[in-house]
Amino acid sequence: MTKIERLKAWIMEAKTLVIFTGAGISTPSGIPDFRSSQDRSFEDILTYGYMIDNKDSFTNYVFKHLYYPFAKPNLAHLYFAELERKGKVTSLVTQNIDDLHMLAGQKRVYPIHGSIHKWYCMKCEKEYDPLKLDHNHANYCSCGGFIRPNITLYGEPLDEAYYHLGLTACQVADLLIVVGSSLNVEPAASMVRYASQRLVIINKDKTKYDRRADLVFHEDIIDVIHKLSL
Numbered sequence: 001m002t003k004i005e006r007l008k009a010w011i012m013e014a015k016t017l018v019i020f021t022g023a024g025i026s027t028p029s030g031i032p033d034f035r036s037s038q039d040r041s042f043e044d045i046l047t048y049g050y051m052i053d054n055k056d057s058f059t060n061y062v063f064k065h066l067y068y069p070f071a072k073p074n075l076a077h078l079y080f081a082e083l084e085r086k087g088k089v090t091s092l093v094t095q096n097i098d099d100l101h102m103l104a105g106q107k108r109v110y111p112i113h114g115s116i117h118k119w120y121c122m123k124c125e126k127e128y129d130p131l132k133l134d135h136n137h138a139n140y141c142s143c144g145g146f147i148r149p150n151i152t153l154y155g156e157p158l159d160e161a162y163y164h165l166g167l168t169a170c171q172v173a174d175l176l177i178v179v180g181s182s183l184n185v186e187p188a189a190s191m192v193r194y195a196s197q198r199l200v201i202i203n204k205d206k207t208k209y210d211r212r213a214d215l216v217f218h219e220d221i222i223d224v225i226h227k228l229s230l
């Protein structure tokens, strides 16, 4: 039995299949993984303190490096949405802020790091469409409040509701498939630690959870999904 055949069989058998995705699933859609960059300046810029003290350059940085409004879901996003329609996928936890799973039609998605497509006023919480905001300078609400993206910055807690839903999903899954995450960013990555049954990792590079996994693919994600969907 090949690894692909085994994974296909496990997906067929699974009663509670949960998917956990990271940046690697969206790079084939043209969204670069900013965390893999050699330049670590994003760790200083994408913080609450930097945002408050440097509203113009923070806004400019986010629009320049994190915002890809015209990216489309790829084969992998579509494959998991299709598995959900067939009643196979119970829920999907994602570290991505690009909304591509939702665009692919996935219904039960827990975006634990938020969404780059939702911006809101820090004072009155009024929501704004980022396409209509100034991408080079700070934007202010009619009430005077600063308009920020609804994403989790370094040092900020994860979206609590989604985190707990995601954590529970990982705990009860009888098959947890990690796709395109190097599992380096905490506390998101530690959710995988709670997988008590089958754990499968599909990621181009090694992850620190590979040894705990029952099956590991260090291959191109689209290639693996393509073989799975044949």
Ligand SMILES: [Zn+2]
Residues within 6 Å of the ligand: 121, 122, 123, 124, 125, 126, 141, 142, 143, 144, 145
């Ligand atoms: Zn406001």
